[in-house]
Amino acid sequence: MSGRTRVSACPERTCVGCRERAVKGDLLRIVMVEGDCVPDQRGTLPGRGAYVHPTLVCHDLAVRRRAFPRAFRAQGPLDTTALRSYVEQVTP
Secondary structure (H helix, E strand, O other): OOOOOOOOOOOEEEEOOOOOEEEHHHOEEEEEEOOEEEEEOOOOOOOOEEEEOOOHHHHHHHHHOOHHHHHHOOOOOOEOHHHHHHHHHHOO
């Protein structure tokens, strides 16, 4: 035995809105589908994903900073209306 305790590592991701690191389970995964940013609640949709806190503050920061096109390596603005309506429903 090496004397070390086994710690289960929780994967962390960075929110593209506030740029803070958080546990993957606390963030909402976003994927790009045909030029639209859509929420991936189960985390199983194919493609490159970006993570954001499910709050309007982080969503608005990400849109203002143009973080979604940068995260997805896309040219031009992306439609985030579906994402915004989802975040509004989830936020208490």
